[in-house]
Structure formats: C-alpha cells, structure tokens
Amino acid sequence: MTSPTVPRPPVRLERVVIRFAGDSGDGMQLAGDRLSADSAAFGNDLATRPDFPAEIRAPQGTVPGVSSFQVHFADYDILTPGDRPDVLVAMNPAALKANAADMPPGATVIVNTDEFTRRNLQRADYATSPLEDETLSGHVVHQVPMSSLTRGALADSGVSRKDAERAKNMFALGLIAWMYGRPTDGTETFLRRKFAARPEIAEANVTAFRAGWNYGETTEAFATTYEIAPASLPPGTYRQITGNTALALGLTAAGQRAGLPVLLGSYPITPASDILHELARHKEFGVLTLQAEDEIAGIGAALGAAFGGALGVTSTSGPGLALKSEILGLAVMTELPLVVIDVQRGGPSTGLPTKTEQSDLLQAMHGRNGEAPLPVIAPRSPGDCFDAALEAARIALAYRTPVLLLSDGALANGSEPWLVPEPDDLPDLRVEFATEPNSPDGSGAFWPYVRDESTLARPWAIPGTPGLEHRIGGLEKSDGPGGISYDSANHERMVRLRQAKIDGIDVPDIEVDDPDGRADVLVLGWGSTYGPIGAACRRVRARGLPVARTHLRHLRPFPGNLGAVLQAYRQVVVPEMNLGQLAGLLRAAYGVDVVSHSKVTGQPFGAEELADALVSVIKGESA
Amino acid sequence: MSTTELGMPGSHGLADVPLAEGPQTAKDYRSDQEVRWCPGCGDYAVLAAVQSFLPDLGLRRENIVFISGIGCSSRFPYYLDTYGIHSVHGRAPTLATGLAVTRPDLSVWVVTGDGDALSIGGNHLIHALRRNVNLKILLFNNRIYGLTKGQYSPTSEPGKVTKSTPLGSVDHPFNPVSLALGAEATFVARALDSDRAQLTEVLRAAADHRGTALVEIYQNCPVFNDGAFDAVKDPRERVQRIIPLRDGEPVRFGAEGEYGVTRDPRTGGLRVAPVAETGEDALVVHDAAAGDPTQAFALSRLDSGDHGPVVPVGVFRAARRPTYDDLVRQQAGRSGGDSTLRDLLRGRDAWTVEPHRRNTP
C-alpha cells in the first residue's frame, strides 16, 4: 500500500451506473443490494437491475455462470437502472467477458486480478489476458488483487481461508463506497444483523468492507472520488423496495383494508417465489400461505378460500399460468373474487426463467377455453406493484371476478425508493357478504346469480350464512336462480353478461404526457417498460423533438378514452418486450395502425436504443 | 407428538362446527334439483345414505360444504341443500383444502370418483391425504368411466374390454385403500353402496375423525359396468366374501365366523384361513388406531388363496396426527405481534425526506 494521498475535492456527478459482476457464488447480488440501500439512505434516487443465471451454480469461472447487479443512482428522479455501466467491477475474467461489450468508452473497470489466472482465462475463453492486450483500451482500468487483499486483512481474524476469501465482495463494496462517498453505517449494521448467529463472520465481513474503503483512500491510483448529491424527492418516508416485495405488501394491505383474511396458494417458480416467501412472514396480518403440490392446487386452494369469504390469491410465472387456466375458467364461471399474479419471464415453455419478457399478455387475455373474460392489469415500476396489488384486489372484490396482474422479471427483482403510504390513505376495500334471501319472486329463496345493477356482480354468500345454501360450479347456470341450465338462450345471455361485467369495470382514463403539446407521435407502453420509455422520451425531447407518451395500467378493460387518444396522433409507437402483443390488441380494438417496436432478448429496453427508435419514427424514417 | 402437546383446538373432526338448534330430517338436506343419475345407479344409494346421516350429525346445515370434481358422482353437491361447489376434473381436494384451512367452522366434504380422484386428480388426492387437512373424501369406485360412456378406469381389472380397450385393458389398477395408506392417510375406510347401515357407520366415523378421511365406496354402474361387485353383494355369497373390520377384535368372517385372517410367516403378509385350522389365537386383532399402518396395508392386500375373492370393509385406519389446517392456524395465532400495518410497510430501513430540505439519512 502507498502512503495516504492529499485529499482532493470530490468530482460532482449527476448520476452514475455501477455494475458488480462475478461468479454466481461471489455475492454480487448482496454487494449490489447493499450499494442500493446505502445510496437510498443517502438520499439519491435509484433503480436497480439484478441479472443472474438460471442455474444455481453454473460451472465456476464460466461466462454462463456470471451473476451481476447494476445500480443507477442520481441527484434527480431517474426512471431506469441505466443502459450501460459507468463502472464495472469484474471479479473474474468471465465477468469481464460477459459485460465488456456493455461498457461505454471511457468507463471505469475494476478487476480482481487474483482471479485472472491462466485457468480462469481459459474458462472464459480468453486466448490472452485482457489486462495485457487491447481489450480494455479506451477504458480506465484499475487492477486490484481483491482476494489476496481481503485475505490479508483477515489474516488475524481467526476465520478460515475460505470464509476470508468469501468476504471479497464486501471489499469491492467498500472500495466503491469510498469512491462515491456512500455512508457505511447501514452496511455494517446489516452485516452484524445478517450474521448474528456467527459473529466472527460478521466481523470478518465488516473488516473486509472497511479494508476496501481504506484501500481506496490510501492508494494513489484511486485519487479521485465522486459526489452525487441527494435527489430532491417529495417529502415523506421512503424505503427501498423490489416489485415482488411490493406485491406481497400490497396484498397484505388489501386484506387489511378489506377486512378479509388472505390465502395465498402458490407453487414455487422463478421469478415469483419471493411473493410466497414474503407473504409467509405476515401471518399476524391474517395472511395464510399454502405451498401447494402444484400450480393447479395453488389456484384451487385460493378459489376454495374465496368461496369461504377470504381474499384468495395465487402467484406464478408464465408456465404456471398455463396450468392454472382451467381453474381460472371456473373462477370466471363461479364469479368469485380472486387475484392471480403472473410474474412474466422469457418463454415459451421453460424459456429464460431468470430473464424478463412481456410475452404472457395474450395468454392472460385469451388463455382459457370458452368466452372467459377477466380484467388484466399491469404495474409499471417496482414500487407501483404495491398500488397494482390493491387495484387488483379492488376489482376482484367489487366485481366478483378473477383478476390477472402481469408483473415481470424486471419489476420483480428490480428495486427503487418507494414513498411509503399511510395505511389510512389506502383505498377502502370493504365488501358486504349476502345475508338475506334475494329472489325477486319473493319466495324467500336465495338466487346466487342475481346481479347488482351497477357492477353486474353477483352476491357473495359465504358458507355459515343460514338460508343462503347454494351450489355453484363449472356448468352453465340459469340467469338469476343459478340452477344448472342447458338452455341455449340462457347460455347466450350469461356469456354476454359475463363479458358486459368485465367491460363495465370502472377504470380511470389515461393521461397523456406531452409537455409542449406539439407532439404528433405518441409512445404507448404497459408494464415495466414505463421507466425505459420515460427515459427515452427525455432524451428525445432533449434533442428538441416533441413526443407524447402514455402508459396503460388497465389492459382489460381498456380505459374509456384510449380510442380517442390513439386517434389524436399521427403515429402511435408501442414498445413491448414481446413480438407486438398489445399492438395487435389495439389494432383489433380500435382499427388503429400502431407501430410495434419489440424486443425479446430477455433484457429491458435501454433508454438510448429506444430513443433512437422513437427519433426515427418522429422524423418519418420508419413508420 | 400428540395433538394435546401441540395445543390443538379439538381432536374431533367436527369440534369447531356449530350445532343446529333443532332436530333435522333427511328432507332438510334435499335440494330442489331433480336427481339425474341413471336408474339403478349406486349413487342414489349413497345420496340417500348421506341425506339420512347428515341430520344425525346435528350440524348447522349452512356450515356444511360439499365439493366435487367431474364425473357422474360429482353431481352430488347439487342434490344436497348445503353449500357446494361442482369444480373441475380432479381438483376438488384443492378447493376443499383452501376452504378448510381458512374456515375451521365448516364441515368440508369431497365427492369424487375413481377417474376423478385416482387418474386426473391423483396428485391432489395423495397430497391431501399426507397433509391431513380436516376434510372427508368420498371416493365412489365403480371401476369404469361412466360420464364419458364406458372407458376403463384406473381401478378397472386387467383385461377389461371397454370402448377404449377392445382387446382388453393392459393397465394395472390401483387399490384405492392401499394407495391411501401408502400416502400416509390417517383415516381410510371402505363401504358398499348397497349396505346402508355399514356405509352410515363408516361415514359417521369419517366425520368424527379430525384430519383427511378417505372412504372408498364400492358403487355399481348399472349401465357400463353392471355387476362389478356382485361377488361381494350376492345375498347368499356375501357372508363368505365380506370381512367386516371391527376395531379391537380378531379379524374373522363367515356365517359362523369360521374363517379368519392370520399372519403368513412366509410372506410377512396376511392370509385367509379356516379358524379350525389356525386356532383362534392365531387370528390378527384389528387395531385401526395403530401408529404404524403396516397391518392396515396388509389387510388391504389380503391373500385369500383358495378361498376366492374377499373384501375387507369398515375402517382400516383411524390414527391421530395433527392436521395441516390446525397447524397452519396455530402458527398464525402464535405469530400475533404488536406490529401494525404501518410498521410493516415501513420495514426496517426506512428513511425520511423532510419538506423543503434535502433528506436526512
């Protein structure tokens, strides 16, 4: 180590994108998570994007085994986890190989030289060391022997060599924390809490973290530090939240606001399992979780609980939704409230389990036998998943219908600061169960298919209510009395009634963002593309070009003003992470020739690539 | 671990279900729907038995729920004036599980058939049984697919000629009692549709049991598999064919109790033999409550040798084990803390941004 340098004032930046990359077992997700939490606590706005392989441990040191976590933090409100990393921390040659192409010219690369051995270079398919050839020319490269420095720092700590080595992610985090002036208390508290059962490991990690910080401070190579001032966020209480956690909290809050127990029936599936994990911890809020024997049992249990007066929920990803279709049809037929969450991933079949996609939209819309309409909604950011869960519950409870909520991998694992709402400000979701016979003929009978005039919802009469004993099921029922009916005119009436109920759901109009009102091109998105589209529009406008944007939360029914909005623009561009599923639905519904801009790499849109695409539409280069 | 040690709410299957105020009759349980099974169908006998047995339970009718899948037997809920769901094929146990977990005040029954429970719904059946959810499963076994008009089922005998097996079935069938015992079921019984007294006795025992109860009911399909159980129903023959299982008593049968069940030292299983040959002391004594289901399993696979077909009926197993739903609710009750929804939403790492100022980390 060199002697301490004279401190220079930090360089002010508006924003930075940092990516940690390493082997699956290198703790990159934890390092990224802590950098996010410390940045959030510091007051930056931020967005994150974890990216990890489907294999729990792909072969060590290989490109398929690389796991990364990208954090974008800024002194203003940002919308995406960032396209390209300004700083890449590469813990081995494979991590460098997998991420090198994403770096813009002039990016900073910090490599763990200890892992750049002949064997690891071969595993990553490097003929020569990228540290010694032209691979990294144009980048600022810092070669740091992180493994040996960490081991050295822990030489007297009493932990094993293996445990010492494992703390190198905290060394890397400490170095970054120093470079960007991050607070350190949060991570130190976190480590002591996380490893409370093994204090020597906790201390080793804290020591490694501090060693990384000190290395930056004492090494001339790292002469420059950077400062990213806190963002000016609306006042209030904030926390860092992922989409899956926000969904789980939203469902818990929905149960509380409805005054109903919540039953989640779920089968573990990537990337939805964290919803099950989170809800399993909230039993004191009346949330019961049932890890079912399969996807079908998960939704079956939720529907059974709904019959008994609970808020039934099931969570899954695309392959699981396919298995749930038959009971979804039963839920449509029995007209019981149910919330179904599909955290979309790359498909078809097993596809890309850990990558993101929006390709289940048509499955959500149409993936059932018969005319089986149900409402579909989509959150647009990790924090928005909370509100979307409440909205799904509202529609399900008020209209007695299954509701499909389409999240995706980017939202599920991505995180952002979230303005924590006051429980009393959340929507009132209370429902009234039926208590009295309701037959219009005054016979004193209970008719399960008499509908509310305004919502067309049928009464929710739960077991335990005397005098309202009734049978429901998958067979067609007579309009009103609800007995089995094979009558053709009745079937037609019931099919149309079920459709009319969904079509009539109260959905707010969309608002269009067009700052100067000059735009003749509208960008319309849904779901997790909200951030990238917003960032792209900023860039387009910064180039002096007008563009309007709007974003759909409600995909069925569409907002009432959507047709008029689409007609008002010369061109409508619909970016989607599929082959144009929403675009097709819009064409069918409104006869509008929208431009589909699609991407199916398993990765979110980058702001820059999307901005370029929008510019060419605006300039009339493609339409 | 006993249920008492776990602080279970009650060891009786109906402990939490409220009782009716006045007496009830079978008529109270008849819905206004016209029964639509084929004339002579065994389902009528089971329906009549259930309608006349439910009043004896004395429960509030509104706290009883029947859930079925798909098949002839799955029409059952429509004919009972209780709450009910006619769900989808094979999945009734899943809906029943969700309902039983959230509503301990309900008596939850599943009505299913050999195709519904053992073929398309096999997975849900075995998992309901191992979980031991407080629900009762009535498995109507007619060894045929009736509603789809006569294909063989997972309980059809090998060689059976049906529309889908014109050269005879080459499938090996399940023995539902063996399957249930293998799936760790705590209550397993068998009854005949035509013997109302015995069926009623078994239904009563199932209702009393806290946990998942499986009752296999031999049920005749007069249209597609008529006479499937004639060997054990014939008035002259049946005394030689039916082995009534009585808890705590030696297993024996015949007009004078002249046949018995003994252990076969060669195979380790059980076999039928004349009591005169074996002596009374050699007869096995039925122990339905035994923690180890081995003897119950052996009874379900009895070797009758030269004696010809025999069918043990009654309760094979009625053992105590904490139920899934009780344990789930107990965990929920135990985790009651002081934390509010506000605490939950804030989490442990919240920070505050003050108005008109930059934030305070």
Place this chain on the structure above:
Amino acid sequence: MTYVIAQPCVDVKDRACVEECPVDCIYEGERMLYIHPEECVDCGACEPVCPVEAIFYAEDVPPEWAAFTDAGEVFFTTLGSPGGAAGTGPISADAPLVAEFPAPAH
C-alpha cells in the same frame, strides 16, 4: 317421496323389480310386493322393468290407485327397517288394503 307399488301387482308378484333393485328394498308380502319407503333410494331402476306397470313415483300414482301410496308405509309399520329383503324372505302378511282386496275370480 319414493317409488310405490300399486294395484296391478296384487296377486301377480312378478319379482322382476326385486332383481333390479340395487339396495334390496322390495319386500314380498302375501299378495303383493312392497317398496320400503325409507330404504328406497329413489333410483328408479324398478319402474321400467315391471311387466304390469304397477310401479309409480309416489307423486304420480293414478287417482284410482291413490290408496296404494301409503300401503308400503302401513305394511312396514310393524316390520321396521329390516335392511334388505334377502334377510327376511317372503312375509306372510299384507297391508289391510291389499289383504281386503277381492280375490280374483277363478
């Protein structure tokens, strides 16, 4: 409501219905067969096989034979619920209505 046997069976007793009944609830009296009103499960198997069309759903008994609707109930007053006709065999008794019915002319 169950199925009942009416006048056409008197002194006929074909017994085709007994073979058909899945729960063995049709008992043989001196001059007529009787369906046990509590043991009957309403399955309707007996009705189409009767060669003299004597079996009716209780609500559908023709007016001229209305008196037969309760004949079974009367017949079983003393017998109770034996739980199967095979166990009792033929019973040398009849409901008064049947016993008093004029014997056929020879």
